[in-house]
Amino acid sequence: MFGFNFYLSYDWIYWTRPTGPPSALPSDMERSFVQTPHGKIELLCAKPSSSSTKATSANISVPVVVFAHGGMGCAWVWTPYMLYLAQHGVTSYAVSTRGHGESWHPTFLRMLYMTTKRDLGDDLLAGIKAVQTREGGGEVVLVGHSSGGGLSQFLVNEGDVKVKGLGLLGAVPGTGSFKVYYNWACFDPWFAIRMIFHGWHPNSPLSHPFLTRRAFFSEEYPEKDLLEFQRHLNHYESFWWPIGMMAPFVNARKLLGNILGWNGSSDRILIMAGSRDKLMTRDVQVHAAETYRSAVSDMVREKKLEADDASVRELEGEGGEDDSGQGVRLAWVPGAGHHVQNDVQWEVGAAKLLAWLKQL
DSSP states (O other), X not given: OOOGGGOOOOTTOOOSOOOSSOOOOOTTEEEEEEEOSSOEXXXXXXXXXXXXXXXXXXXXXXXXXXXXXXXXXXXXXXHHHHHHHXXXXXXXXXXXXXXXXXXXXXXXXXXXXXXXXXXXXXHHHHHHHHHHHHTTSOXXXXXXXXXXXXXXXXXXXXXXXXXXXXXXXXXXXXXXXXXXXXXXXXXXXXXXXXXXXXXXXXXXXXXXXXXXXHHHOOTTSOHHHHHHHHHTSOSOOOSHHHHTTSSOOOOHHHHHXXXXXXXXXXXXXXXXXXXXXSSSOHHHHHHHHHHHHHHHHHHHHTTSOOOOXXXXXXXXXXXXXXXXXXXXXXXEETTOOSOTTTSTTHHHHHHHHHHHHHHO
C-alpha cells in the first residue's frame, strides 16, 4: 500500500511478556540475578581465564567494567566486548534492566506508560552495587550504549554512583536527544505513520529486520546475525525512558565531580561511535565531547579539578580521526553503525575501549 520501504510487519510486535527458558550464553560467561524490591535483574559476567595467554601476559590493572544496554536491548548485546575484555585480563559485567533480557518484565501498559528513567536507573544501580559487593567494594568503570549511555550519565550526574571512568558509546547526549529522533525521522520517513498502524507500539521502528539493520547496523552485517539480534530485542519498551531524555538532563560540571581519578593526564570519559551511526551522528558526538571538555577546562581554571587542560590532540595510530583533550577521548569505529559492539567492525571498537581502560 505504501511501497516497499514502508515495511508494515507484525511478526516482531508483541503485547505480552516473553516466555520460555533463558537464552543460551557462551561457555565463558555466566548469568546470575540481583533481587530488587520489584523483581530479579539479570547480571551477566565474563572473567579472565587463568589459562588465557592474553590475560596472564597482559600484566595490566584495569578496574571492573559494568555495561549498560540501550533501548530495546539487553545485557546480551555486550557479549562480544565482554569476551574480548576477558581474553585481555579484564573482568566485566552487563545489566539487563526490567523488561529487558532475562530480567523481570512489567506488563505491557506498565512498561510503556509507568516505567521512567528513574526506575530503569534504579535497576542499573542495583546491578552496579551487586558488582561492587562481589568485586571487593571498589568503584567501577561504567560504559553505556545509546539510551543506556544516557542512563549512565543520569546516575553519575545524580551522584547515585561514583565511577573511575565513564564510557559513552553511541550514547544519548546529556544535552538532550531531540536531534537523535530528528535523525531517525529523516532516514525513516514512515516512522510516525507506521506507528499508527501498529497501535503506537514502541517496537514499531524496529518491527522488521530491514528496519533494524537500517537503524542499527552497516550494510555488511550478516543476515543470520541480524535475525539473532532481532530475537534478543525486548517485547516492548518504556516510552518514558526516551521522553525523559529529550530535554537536557545532565549538568556537565556536576557529573565530572562524580568521576574519580582525575590526575592531569588520563582521559576519564570516552565518547565513541560508529562512523556510519545514523542516530548519534558525528555532530551529536562532537558536541557531547565539546560540552564535557568545556566543563573540564572551567573546573581546572577554578581549581575544582586536576586534569590536563592542553589543547585537543590527535591520537596517533588509532585511526578514524580519534582525539584526546581535557580528559575526554573522542573515538570512531570506521564503517560501523549505531550498535558498535555488535556490528562487523566490533573488534575495532573493543580494542579502542581496552586502550582507554588501560590508561585510566
